[in-house]
Amino acid sequence: MTLAFSQVAIIGAGAMGRGIAQIAAQAGSQVWLFDTQSGASAKACEAIGQTWDKLQEKGKLSPETVASHKTRLHKAASLQDLCGCDLVVEAIVEKIDIKKAVFADLEKVVAQDAVLVTNTSSLSVTAIAAGMQHPQRFAGYHFFNPVPLMKVVEVIAGLKTDAAACQRLSDYARQMGHTPVQAQDTPGFIVNHAGRGYGTEALRIVGEGIADFATIDRILRDQVGFKLGPFELFDLTALDVSHHVIESIYRQYYDEPRYRPNVITAQRLAGGVVGKKVGEGFYKYVDGVQQVPAEPPVPVVEHIPPVWVSPRAARRSELLQLLKDLGAKIETGQSPSPEALTIVAPLGFDVTTVAVVDRHDPARTVGIDMLVPDSATKRRVIATNPATRADMRDAAHALFARDGKPVSVIRDSGGFVTQRVVATIVNIASDMCQQRVCTPQDLETAVTLGLAYPMGPLAMGNRFGPDSILEVLFNMQTVYGDPRYRPSPWLRRRGAIGLSLMHEEE
Numbered sequence: 001m002t003l004a005f006s007q008v009a010i011i012g013a014g015a016m017g018r019g020i021a022q023i024a025a026q027a028g029s030q031v032w033l034f035d036t037q038s039g040a041s042a043k044a045c046e047a048i049g050q051t052w053d054k055l056q057e058k059g060k061l062s063p064e065t066v067a068s069h070k071t072r073l074h075k076a077a078s079l080q081d082l083c084g085c086d087l088v089v090e091a092i093v094e095k096i097d098i099k100k101a102v103f104a105d106l107e108k109v110v111a112q113d114a115v116l117v118t119n120t121s122s123l124s125v126t127a128i129a130a131g132m133q134h135p136q137r138f139a140g141y142h143f144f145n146p147v148p149l150m151k152v153v154e155v156i157a158g159l160k161t162d163a164a165a166c167q168r169l170s171d172y173a174r175q176m177g178h179t180p181v182q183a184q185d186t187p188g189f190i191v192n193h194a195g196r197g198y199g200t201e202a203l204r205i206v207g208e209g210i211a212d213f214a215t216i217d218r219i220l221r222d223q224v225g226f227k228l229g230p231f232e233l234f235d236l237t238a239l240d241v242s243h244h245v246i247e248s249i250y251r252q253y254y255d256e257p258r259y260r261p262n263v264i265t266a267q268r269l270a271g272g273v274v275g276k277k278v279g280e281g282f283y284k285y286v287d288g289v290q291q292v293p294a295e296p297p298v299p300v301v302e303h304i305p306p307v308w309v310s311p312r313a314a315r316r317s318e319l320l321q322l323l324k325d326l327g328a329k330i331e332t333g334q335s336p337s338p339e340a341l342t343i344v345a346p347l348g349f350d351v352t353t354v355a356v357v358d359r360h361d362p363a364r365t366v367g368i369d370m371l372v373p374d375s376a377t378k379r380r381v382i383a384t385n386p387a388t389r390a391d392m393r394d395a396a397h398a399l400f401a402r403d404g405k406p407v408s409v410i411r412d413s414g415g416f417v418t419q420r421v422v423a424t425i426v427n428i429a430s431d432m433c434q435q436r437v438c439t440p441q442d443l444e445t446a447v448t449l450g451l452a453y454p455m456g457p458l459a460m461g462n463r464f465g466p467d468s469i470l471e472v473l474f475n476m477q478t479v480y481g482d483p484r485y486r487p488s489p490w491l492r493r494r495g496a497i498g499l500s501l502m503h504e505e506e
Contacts (some may be wrong), residue, residue: 001028001175002125003027003028003167003172003175004027004088004169004171004172004175005029005087005115005172006028006030006086007022007029007030007032007084007085007086007087007169008024008029008030008031008032008085008086008087008088008089009031009032009033009034009076009082009085009087009088009089009478010032010033010034010088010091010418011034011035011082011088011089011090011092011102012034012035012090012091012092012119013033013035013037013040013041013043013044014035014091014092014432015033015145015146016091016119016145016147017033017035017044017089017091017092018033018044018047018048018147018449019143019145019147019148020091020119020143020147021044021048021073021265022048022051022052022087022147022148022180023071023147023148023176024176025048025069025072025459026069026176026177027172027176027177028076028175028176029072029482030071031072031073031074032074032075032076032081032082033045033073033074033075034076034077034078034079034081034082035074037112038480039075041075042075042180045073045074045075047421048073049070051071052066052069052070056304058251058316059188070375076481079105079106079109080109082106082109082110083109083110083111083302083403084114084407085110085114086111086114086115087114087115087116087117087172088106088110088114088115088119089117089118089119089120089141090102090103090116091119092115093492094100094121094122094123094138096124096127096128097125099118099120099123099128100128100130100131100482103116103118103128103132104131104132105134107132107134107146112134112137113137114137115138115139115165115168115228116132116137116138116139116423117138117139117140117141118139118140118141119140119141119142119143119191120140120142121142121189121245122187122188122192122244122245122249122252123184124158124247124252125138125139125140125156125157125158125161125185126158126159126160126185129158129159129161131418134295135158135159135160135161135163136160136161136162136165137161137165138156138158138160138165139155139156139157139158139161139165139166139169139186140156140157140159140183140189140328141153141155141156141169142154142156142189142191142489143178143476144191144450145333150450151177151178151179151449152178152179152180152181152191152445152446152449153173153178153179153180153181153182153452154180154181154183154189154190154191154446154460155169155173155181155182156184156185156189156190157179157182157183157184157185158181158185159185159342162447164474165180170182173318179444179445179449181442181445181446182438182439182440182442183437183438183442183446184436184437184438185246186241186434186435187249187252187253188245188249188252188435189436189437189439190247190432190442190443190447190450191444191446191447191450191451192224192245192249193249193428193437194425194428194429194431194432194443194446194447194457195301195447195451196249196259196428197248197258197421197424197425197426197427197428197429197449198226198421198424198425199230199232199233199234199242199246200246200259200260200261200262200424201227201420201421201424201425202216202220202230202231202353202417203230203262203264203265204262204420205413205417205420205421206264207262207263207264208413209411209415210410210411210412210417211408211410211411211413211417211431212281213229213231213282213283213427214229214231214292214293215408215410215417215480216229216231216332216417217229217232218232218295218379218406218407218408219379219381219410219417219418220417220418220421221363222377222378222379222406223369223377223378223379223381223417223418224372224421224422224454224460225420225452225454225455226453227452227454228452230421231281231282231283232282232283232290234265234281234282235275235276235281235282235283235285235290236275237275237278238250238268238275238277238278238281239265239269239273239274239275239281240267240274240278242265243261243265243266243269245259245262246259246262246265247261247381248286257482257483257484258424258427258428258431262478264282268281268282271342275293276288276290278314282421286506292380295406295408296399296409298390298397298407299394299397299398299400299402300398301391301394301395301398301414303395303406304328304329304341304395304399305339305340305341305392305395306328306330306331306337306339306340306341307330307331307340307341307343307399308330308331308335308336308337308340308341308342308343309323309330309343309345309346310342310343310345310354310358310360312344312346312354312358313343313344313345313346313370314345314346314370314371314468315345315370315373315374316345316346316373318373319343319345319368319370322374323343323399324439325403326399326400326403327401327402329398330441336360336361336364337421339365340364340394341395341396341399341424342355342360342361342364342365342366342372343366343367343368343396344358344360344366344368345367345369345370346367347371347415347419347468347472347475348415348423348471348473348474348475348476348478348479349414349415349478349479349486350383350385350412350414350415350479351365351366351367351383351384351385351388351412351413352385352386352387352412353414353479354367355385355387362385362386362387362388363387363388363389363392364388364389364392365387365388365392366382366383366386366388366392366393366395366396367382367383367384367385367412367416368380368381368383368400369381369382369383369416369417369419369452370419371416371419371422371464371468371472372416372464374416377405378405379405379406379407379408380400380401380405380406380407380408381407381408381409381410381416381417381418382396382397382400382407382408382409382410383409383410383411383412383413383416384385384409384410384411385412385413386412388464393409397409409492411412414475414476414480415472415475415479417474419472420472420476421465422460422469422472423472423473423476423485424459424485425457426457426458426461426469426491426501427469427473427485427487427488428457428459428488428489429443429456429457429458429461430458430461430487430488430491430494430501431488431490431491433458433488433490434488434490440458440501440502441502443456443457443458444456444457444458444459444502458501458502459502461491461501462500462501462502466491466498466499466501467495467498468492469491469495470487470491470492470495473485473486473487473491476486
């Protein structure tokens with residue numbers, strides 16, 4: 001196999017630079033590590049060697065392979081030592097003036113046909129290339145931490161980048177064992193852009209007093225299948241990183257409402273409560289172990305009243321069957337009796353609005369989220385409205401928990417937790433397709449590999465139905481009057497004519 005790049009330089013010996021150097025050497029390239037900090041390159045080479053030694057101890061690498069890898073890893077004393085490299089990867093601090101200065105110096109050293117790339121996660125590739133003598137050989141090459149384990153890399157073309165350079169970078173990514181995805185030079189590229197819907201909408205839900213951090217995490221893990229809830233993820237990535245990414249993308253899109261930051265993360269960042277690495281974030285950590293508050297117990301209810309289900313409830317037939325399976329006494333009249341517990345299952349609308357518009361007694365009305373089929377979830381979510389009586393709330397909780405499935409009770413919300421977060425994720429992804437940031441296929445690949453979602457955002461939209469997602473968005477826009485829930489034209493077209501979200505336009 002002929003390597004796309006045989007002589008590779010990495011500028012920056014931090015965690016990202018070390019990771020890239022490791023997989024490049026493993027691919028068979030000669031690798032030079034350079035860092036302006038004295039001794040940093042030597043420490044990085046030593047650390048990489050220790051990683052290989054540990055893999056040998058575990059039986060994952062042979063002694064011969066480790067020895068071969070180590071012979072390909074070199075320390076560089078100056079930029080001049082990189083003159084023979086055909087690929088130079090910059091992985092330094094996210095400051096555009098420093099990056100531009102590095103590349104200006106590099107162009108004086110390397111050959112004209114050498115490819116130069118930046119590992120930036122948030123800066124414009126075109127802006128970094130501005131002023132370069134040969135911007136056509138410059139691109140973004142965004143890896144994710146930890147590099148050896150996160151098997152995706154974004155290949156980003158600037159305005160003047162030669163397509164052949166991007167193809168060569170994609171080929172090399174595969175040779176290093178990674179999956180390349182092609183992205184346009186837009187704020188956040190693919191992964192950081194698509195990821196805006198998960199955490200930012202969860203922060204809005206907390207800010208509205210609908211549910212606490214732990215409850216939201218439980219709901220999104222159990223109803224949709226996310227490996228980590230949004231607040232667990234914030235703690236893992238740390239707010240000193242995450243908050244700045246949120247603000248950066250928001251500002252680069254000229255204050256687009258969909259990406260609006262939240263005062264909650266700004267306040268916690270200011271207070272130093274940034275996540276697991278400092279022992280406290282949205283959760284506390286004792287010896288690195290997350291401390292999770294206990295779930296509220298299922299209330300003990302002696303008498304559960306008869307149940308009446310709104311004729312406009314989402315998945316009404318499934319809901320009725322569920323209630324039968326749970327042993328509920330179901331009323332079948334056109335309206336509920338004075339004793340009945342009224343169950344509504346709206347998409348996008350809050351329970352209060354449904355109770356008022358449909359003339360139900362708010363004191364006896366409780367909502368349930370039926371966006372996801374009950375058979376596909378590990379948790380049920382019910383919502384009260386401000387007038388719901390405590391006995392009706394407790395009766396609904398006890399009833400829906402009869403078979404042992406956990407139940408979360410939240411305060412009145414437009415669209416429930418899962419509805420709001422999923423609809424926002426799908427809408428942002430659809431807008432990325434509208435902008436042609438990348439292909440739908442690369443979007444799905446980047447998100448599943450880079451964010452570890454249970455499925456890509458478009459597959460998520462397909463699973464729950466573009467029409468249902470649109471209904472949630474339209475109704476939330478009505479309730480909130482907020483442009484952040486404005487449906488993407490790409491999504492609207494598919495909802496209108498019933499096309500799969502993964503269908504790509506001609």
